[in-house]
Amino acid sequence: MAKSEFSNSRSDKQLFETPVLIVGAGPAGQMAALMLSYQGIASTIVERRIERSSAPKAHAVNGRTLEICATHGVDIDRIYELATPAEQGGFVQFMSTLSGVAFGHLPYERQDDAVREFTPYPLANISQPNFERELSNAVDQRPDISVLHGFTCTAIQQDETGVTASIDGKGSSAPLQVRCRYLLAADGASSRIRGMLDISMEGPEALQHFMAIHFHADLSTCVKNNPGILYFLMDPEVSATMIAFDHSDNWVLMHSCTEEEQDTALFDAARCTTLIQRAIGMQVTDIRVRNVNPWTMSSQVAEHYRSGRVFLVGDAAHRFPPTGGLGLNTGIGDVQNITWKIAAVERGWAGESLLDTYQTERKPVAEVNSAQSLNNAMKMFELFAYLYGNDPENAAERFNQAKREGSGSIALQQAIEAQRPHFDSLRLQLGYSYDEVDQRNELSEAVNISEYEPSFKVGKSLPHVWVNNNYQRVSLLQILPVDRFAMIAFSDHSEWQSALEQLNLPIYLLADGDSFMGVAAAWSDAPELADVSALLIRPDRHIAAVFAMTNESKLERLRGALTAVLFNSSLESAQEYV
Ligand SMILES: Cc1cc2nc3c(=O)[nH]c(=O)nc-3n(C[C@H](O)[C@H](O)[C@H](O)COP(=O)(O)OP(=O)(O)OC[C@H]3O[C@@H](n4cnc5c(N)ncnc54)[C@H](O)[C@@H]3O)c2cc1C
Secondary structure: OOHHHOOOOOOOOEEEEEEEEEEOOOHHHHHHHHHHHHOOOOEEEEEOOOOOOOOOOOOEEOHHHHHHHHOOOOOHHHHHHHOOOHHHHOEEEEEOOOOOOEEEEEEOOOOOHHHHHOOOOOOEEOOHHHHHHHHHHHHHOOOOEEEEEOEEEEEEEEOOOOEEEEEEEOOOOOOEEEEEEEEEEOOOOOOHHHHHOOOOEEOOOOOEEEEEEEEEOOOOOOOOOOOOOEEEEOOOOOOEEEEEEEOOOEEEEEEEEOOOOOOHHHOOHHHHHHHHHHHHOOOOOOOEEEEEEEEEEOOEEEOOOEEOOEEEOHHHOEEOOOOOOOHHHHHHHHHHHHHHHHHHHHOOOOOHHHHHHHHHHHHHHHHHHHHHHHHHHHHHHHHHHHHHOOOHHHHHHHHHHHHHHHHHOHHHHHHHHOOHHHHOOHHHHHOOEOOHHHHHHOOOOOOOOOOOOOOOOOOEEOOOOEEEEOOEEEEHHHHOOOOOEEEEEOOOHHHHHHHHHOOOOOEEEEOOHHHHHHHHHHOOOOHHHOOEEEEEEOOOOEEEEEEEOOOOOHHHHHHHHHHHHHOOOOOOOHHHHO
16 A cells, blocks of 8 residues: 555545554564565554654664664664763663762673674664654655554454554544555553553563753763763652663663652653752853653563454563563564564464464563563662661661772672673563473573574574675675565575475575575584574574484475475365475
């Protein structure tokens, strides 16, 4: 459906049709539209806001998210240009106040070049509005995506063939009825659609209440000796976190408050400026408060991700504590998972049952990320316990003593060091598995979430490796197509090729030439590939099957593997497709 078929100024209620309706133009919604477009599926996004929210919210966009962006038309160079430079954003600081005693610091995630062994893209610290703007620029390039701003989805009705959504326009815009085959609820943490479907959330709902105060100020002189992206300010009078999107201009103060205090009317510019001054710990002129947003920390995952033809994605499906920087990133993983599956069903490659695997694959990932984010938040209490002691009456005295000791105390350094996994979770970012059992094992305390080991097991994401492609050094992940399966054949190339030709499904075969030589050489020592003839890779880069070197029929093995994946392990009719 072309963009021009929609208009904000129609006077009567009209029924529009779109293959996929996406409710919400946040990161999850926009990325879903892009991915569907790359799979040849048109979509329409409805977004209740006319203007994008300026609240910076997320800052950590990790390597996996950037890998996905890079293969879907998002300008990665521009993202790095807009990101906080690693010299500024490469640390987390633990301080009394922003200008006070520095207790210690930790590196902030993998922004170093060494991480390029595991992903072509080190994590970027970019404010969410800037990130969303880059997604919008990519969306605008796709003629099969329509975006309607100022339109709110107010009701949905489902039947066997599709969903009808009622959409109210702001101001003079007339209401719409949109008929779609599938609806993606990307409408955020308070998802109205989740409520309409009566899907409950599992896990604690209100762990802590905050007012996020977004302000502009040049604090670069104040922090020049202690650069960082996150400042945990431990003075009991302050007890807040500051996020530095740009030291010389763009900051957020996360002020902890009670539920009753979470009222924007109580936070006028004067009060916010006082709170900011206190957090800085010295007088700073020219603080401009931009806006305040109440925010409640939860650690919840939706009971169901699917209800008929409606799928919850992003924060609509899970809301984590921000301690881990995993919310937005997990949402992008969700839409990568559901979009190729919708496309496979729509293109006649797969049965409807494939769509059930969205929940079985993505919910365990959210549960692990939610648990880890909560662990990170709880672990901070050990640091507070050290700084304030166990006796509330003597907390101020104990804290003053800690300030006098400064960064010199070994016990303090140990308490800070214990926070390291909070800020180094490469394994969670890259190493999650769509094998449910493997993924649930990630909850074990023995797992070190900082240690990512590339793996070739079914369910894992195909490891990144640098290859030569047309005289350019690129990641293998960038050259595999996003709209079909791929096969990497290490042996019996021509037999695999002829087996693929007998399938009624396009599959990209990587077997010869420069790129393949790079892959084969880089992985020649991998023990998991010792007796492997070929790997079958899904459009989302997760490993669908590992074929051993045996004499069994390649065609039958391929058919079996594809049937298991595309028809969720069953259905004889699968044979006619594969
Ligand atoms: C302080 C803070 C720091 C964070 N830091 C990080 C971080 O570093 N890394 C990270 O990964 N995550 C982080 N997060 C989480 C991140 O902000 C969210 O996970 C992310 O915004 C979720 O994206 P989304 O697209 O699912 O939902 P949202 O961004 O909430 O977008 C939902 C959209 O749907 C629209 N909408 C809602 N209802 C309707 C309706 N009925 N009709 C039409 N439109 C509707 C809304 O207007 C909104 O635009 C942080 C969050 C906070 C609060």
